[in-house]
Amino acid sequence: MPIPNDLTGNNAEKFAEVWRGQLGVTGGTRQKSGGTSRVLQKNFITYIEIFEQTAHDAGLRGFAQQRGIQPRRAHTGQVSPANTGNNPLTYYETHGQEAAAMVGEYINEKWNQTVTTNNNYFVQRAKNTLASQAEIRPNGFSYEITMWYDGNDIYVAFHCYENKD
Secondary structure (H helix, E strand, O other), rough: OOOOOHHHHHHHHHHHEEEEEEEEEEOOHHHHHHHHEEEEEEEEEEEEEHHOOOOOOHHHHHHHHHHHOOOOOOOOOOOOOOOOOOOOOOOHHHHHHHHHHHHHHHHHHHHOOOOOOOOOOOOOOEEEEOOOOOOOOOOOOEEEEEEEEEEEEOOOOOOOEEEEO
16 A cells, blocks of 8 residues: 555655554454454554654653644643653554554454444445553553554554653
């Protein structure tokens, strides 16, 4: 799949790829396949939403300004430990993996809800916003996630913050 339009063109500077890899997603039992579920390997490509993330990461503010992005006002939910490395995007590699895992869980859930009625729940190349912000992951962070599904490739844009509530 080509990169979604939301991540390219005039928007390209607002996003930065931080992780890509394969994860397995499980399809629900299908009557067509004899009632068995199967694990499908999908390619996940994750991007940090630079503008949104500047509210939660002082270390990313200078990087954003270099790209011509005026940073957001700082919020109380900041990343911890602080992002102080030479390349502020490196900090988000593990968060990209976590966001991809959340999308994989979301896909599993939706597929398993539609096992007898729909073989492909997702409209290819359509933007899907996950209702994930209130969820605190085991790493203590909350994520806001948008995904684009296209068969083998799943693009994920996110921002995150440590949730101390």
